[in-house]
Amino acid sequence: MSYFGDIVEAVVSIAKGMGVTIRTMVRPPETVQYPDIDVLDPKMAGYSANLKPVSERFRGILTVNTDSCVVDNLCARACPVNCIQIEGLKGPKTKAKNLLPGGKDLPKTRYPVRFDIHIGRCLYCGLCVEACNTGAIYFTREFRGQTQDYGNLVRHFVSESEAERIKKLAEEEAERAAREKAEKEAKKAASEEKKDTGGDRPEGEDQ
C-alpha cells in the first residue's frame, strides 16, 4: 500500500539526509580562517581540512631580480598592456646568472636604472615571464595587492640608491671606454706613424 510505503520512504530518506549532515558535522570545517592561517605556507599550520594552500604555479604579483636582468626589453615588448617600463645604462661586462632551470648564464653589459611594473594594469598573462631569457622576471604567489594610494600600484624594482650606483658605474664605464678608445686611437695613430716612417709590423695587430 502506498500509504504506508510513503511513510517508510519518508522515514528512510530523512534518516539518510540526517546521516549526511551529522557526518559533515564531525569532520573539520573546510573554511580557511584566512588572515590567521598563512595560505602561502605549504603546510598551512592550524588548518586540518581538505583545501590546499596557494599553488606553486599561482600567478601572483610579478617581481624582478634586477641582478639577472640584462635589459633586453623583451618583457616590456611582450606585455600586451605596456605595464612594464625599463631604462638601462651600459656598464661593465659581467655575467647575468640565469634563474631558469638548466639555463646558461648570459653576458650582461646593460644595467637597469629603472624597472617599474604597474600591477594595477597587469593582466597576469605571463607573456613577460615566457619572453625573459634569464628568468629575471617571474610570478610570486603574493595576491594581496591592496593599497591606500594609486601610486603604490607602480612597483619600482630598482631603488634610487641602486640607480645612483649604476649611473656612477655607467659613468666610470663610459670614462673607461672613452679612455680605452682614446688609447687605442693614440696607439693606432702611433702605429700608423711608425708605418709611415719605418715599415715594421705593429705588434698585436692581425692574427
Add this chain to the structure above:
Amino acid sequence: MQATVDRLIAQLPILQEVPVWAVYLVWMIVVGAVLLATVSLIAGITSWVERRIAGRMQSRIGPNRVGPNGFFQWIADGLKCLFKEDITPDNADWSLFRVAPYLVFVGMFGAWAVLPYSARIFAADLNVGILYVMAITSLVVIGILMGGWASGNKWSLFGAIRSSAQIVSYEVPAGLAITTAVVMSGSLSMQGIVKSQAGPMGILGWNVFNNPFATIAFFIYFIAAVAEGNRTPFDLPEAESELVSGYNTEYSGMRFVFFLFAEWANLFLIGAVTTTLFLGGWQGPFANPDTWWGVMIGGGWFFLKSCVFVFILIWLRWTLPRLRVDQLMGMCWRYLVPIAFVCLLGTLLWMSILGQRAFFGVIKMAAGVGI
C-alpha cells in the same frame, strides 16, 4: 509554589508583619525575573549553538570571533539590535504592529511557568498544566497573525496566514498525542505527568516505553511540535526564499529580536514539553524527589533531555528542505491525524486489556508465560 512561600512566612517572623499579598507579589516578581533570566540565557545560548552547529553541518565554522569560540556572539547581536532604530512602516497599523512581538513573546514565555524543571523546582504546578501550555502557546499564532497583518506588506500577510493555517492544523495531532500521554499518566498537571512515569532505573517507566502506540504518539507529537514552533522543515511562515522573511519582514531593532528570541526559546520549550509528556521529565537514574541531590540530578536529566531535543531540532532544520503548503496540510490531515487517533485508541485498548503495565512489563510477563 504557594506552599513554599507559606513555609517561608512561617519560618521567618519578619515576613509575618507585612501583608501576605505583598509577600506573594514579591515572590512572584522574583520567580518571574529568575525565569526571564533563564529563558533569555537559554534563548541566547541556543542561538549561538544553532549557528555553530549549522556552520559545522555546512562545513563552515560559524561565529567564532566574539569571546572563546564566539560564545558571546549572542550578546553582541542582542546589543546591536537594541541600539538599532525601531521603525514602524508608514502603511502599518501602528498599535497592532507594535504590540504583536509582545504577544508572541508572552505566549512563549507563559508556558515556561509550568515546566517541571525538577521535582521541587517549578514556578507553578497547575492542575491543568498541559492544557495551559497548549492554550498559552496558541497566543503565539495571534501575535504572528497580528504582526503579519499590521505590517501592511503582502509577504508578511502571506507568512502570517500560512502560520495560522499551519498551527491550527497541527494543534489537532499535537492535542491527540498529548491526550495519549495524559491517558497513560492519568493527570493533566505537569508534575503529575512526570511523577506517573517513575519506573525501574527511572527509565523504563517513561510513557514512550509504555506501549507501541505511545512510541508512535511520541513521534507524532514531536513532528506536530516542530510544525507549531515554525521550524524547518515546516518554516513556511518565514520561508526566506519565498516570502523575504515572512511575518517579521517589516520589523527591526528590538521588536525583531523579540520574534527571534521567542523562536529560539521555543526550541527548548518544545524539547521540554516533549520530555515531560513522553520521556519522563526529570525521571532518570538517581533522580529522587525526596533528597535535595536527587532533585538536582532530576533537574540535570530534564535539562539534558531537553537539550538533546534542541540538538535534534537544529539537526533537522539544517538537513531537511521546506515542505510546500499543500504537502504540509496533506501530511497533517492524511497522516498525522489518523495515526494519532489510532494511537489514542490503541493506548486506551492496551490499558483496558493489560492495565497499567508498561511495555517491558508485558514482555516480562510473556517471557514468564513462555518459560
